[in-house]
Amino acid sequence: MATIALTNLITNGSFEVNVNGWSGFLTNNQNAQSTLAPLRVTPPLAPRHNEYGIAAAQMGTKTQGVVYMNPAANLGAIVGHKYYIRSQIRLRGTTPGVVSVGTIVNALDPVTGANIIPIRGIVAQVPLETGLQTTNSTDWVLIDAIWTADTALFNPRWIWQTTANSGNNELYGQLDNVVIVDLTATFGAGNEPPLFAIREGVISYSQSGYWDGTADIEMPIPPVIASDAISPGLKGRPYSSQIVLQEGTGTSPFSYSLSGLPVGSGLSIDSNGVISGILNLDEGQYAVTVQLVDAIGYTTSKQFTLDIGEPPLIHDDYIPSASYLQPYTFTPTVTGSDGDLTTTLTVTSGTLPVGLTISGATISGTPIVDGQTCQITVTAYNIYDPEGVSKVFTLAV
Numbered sequence: 001m002a003t004i005a006l007t008n009l010i011t012n013g014s015f016e017v018n019v020n021g022w023s024g025f026l027t028n029n030q031n032a033q034s035t036l037a038p039l040r041v042t043p044p045l046a047p048r049h050n051e052y053g054i055a056a057a058q059m060g061t062k063t064q065g066v067v068y069m070n071p072a073a074n075l076g077a078i079v080g081h082k083y084y085i086r087s088q089i090r091l092r093g094t095t096p097g098v099v100s101v102g103t104i105v106n107a108l109d110p111v112t113g114a115n116i117i118p119i120r121g122i123v124a125q126v127p128l129e130t131g132l133q134t135t136n137s138t139d140w141v142l143i144d145a146i147w148t149a150d151t152a153l154f155n156p157r158w159i160w161q162t163t164a165n166s167g168n169n170e171l172y173g174q175l176d177n178v179v180i181v182d183l184t185a186t187f188g189a190g191n192e193p194p195l196f197a198i199r200e201g202v203i204s205y206s207q208s209g210y211w212d213g214t215a216d217i218e219m220p221i222p223p224v225i226a227s228d229a230i231s232p233g234l235k236g237r238p239y240s241s242q243i244v245l246q247e248g249t250g251t252s253p254f255s256y257s258l259s260g261l262p263v264g265s266g267l268s269i270d271s272n273g274v275i276s277g278i279l280n281l282d283e284g285q286y287a288v289t290v291q292l293v294d295a296i297g298y299t300t301s302k303q304f305t306l307d308i309g310e311p312p313l314i315h316d317d318y319i320p321s322a323s324y325l326q327p328y329t330f331t332p333t334v335t336g337s338d339g340d341l342t343t344t345l346t347v348t349s350g351t352l353p354v355g356l357t358i359s360g361a362t363i364s365g366t367p368i369v370d371g372q373t374c375q376i377t378v379t380a381y382n383i384y385d386p387e388g389v390s391k392v393f394t395l396a397v
Helices: 183-187 195-205
Strands: 002-007 022-028 031-036 039-041 053-058 063-069 082-093 099-106 117-120 141-148 156-162 171-182 214-219 238-242 255-259 267-269 274-278 284-293 299-309 328-330 342-350 356-359 362-365 373-382 385-396
Touching: 002 171, 002 183, 002 195, 082 156, 082 183, 082 195, 141 195, 171 183, 195 214, 255 267
Parallel strands: none
Antiparallel strands: 002 214, 022 031, 022 063, 039 053, 053 171, 063 156, 082 141, 082 171, 099 117, 099 156, 238 274, 255 284, 267 274, 284 299, 328 362, 342 373, 356 362, 373 385
16 A cells, blocks of 8 residues: 545535535426525435435426536646546435436536547436435435546536436435545556555545545556566476565455466465466467456566476486596586586585595596495486486496
């Protein structure tokens, strides 16, 4: 998490004090009917979110209520900037079974709705809560969006519209906890967080997701894969390689996946980022992509090269005997994939005959004492088989 100072451009968006700067209007079948002063909802009609809210009343059949910032309170926008717009709505009334939907738009004409620019389209249908005096409702619905400003005029409005016959009973939609943040000004162009990330940060700050002025919000940090390479492997052998994340990035738990390998490779990746299995790939190099999604919804991926090689093989069955006072040299024949292929010779029993020396993978010299013997262990290993293979030979003079 990273602490970021976020400024809410809306003052008194929880309507605890008043509804100054806000207006409303009603339409019937999309035609402007009348303007009205929004209702300030107080207890017991708004049992949550500091007990207050704002509403536009509705009367009649399939009416549409709108609450908006009046022209004097126009925020203004910087074209190209991204804005996070957040609010909660709840639909209430006296007619059972009526359903409404909620929308956020940016309209040039608050009365006629001309030149409406959608910010957030229709949200999931919200069941109407019946009984205006009900105090135990939890049917608040979040409407939030990230809007890229394509006009300097920024006068958002919240619309709720019934989708069933409401008769002549009183209906209204209640708005609360309005938050607008200029993400581009805060994070910089191109670095604005996605909707799910800003939503998570706001919710972690408060249950209602509202604050006045500037607040320090804990924002999730996208995961970063720190691993630069994965381990090489051998066909038919157990394989294991750990994917490591940069410390402090991402939010657990994580979900990993592999792609790019041939079907039947034998490998999979678990929730801890460990690639494992019995390798069923021939010698060669394979492009494999590791993708992960964190608990917040951030996704990242990285491509690696999986290098499959052959293990070392010592072909010699014996070491030729050395002859007294005769020049001698021996280098074992070892094959295997070139990947730090290394061969070592070690005296594991007895003493190397006087006059002979070991240098790297070669025994050489001239024996000056007859009848000496010793055991030589030849070991070969490479990056594909770091434990290596060994053979024990007897060297006699």
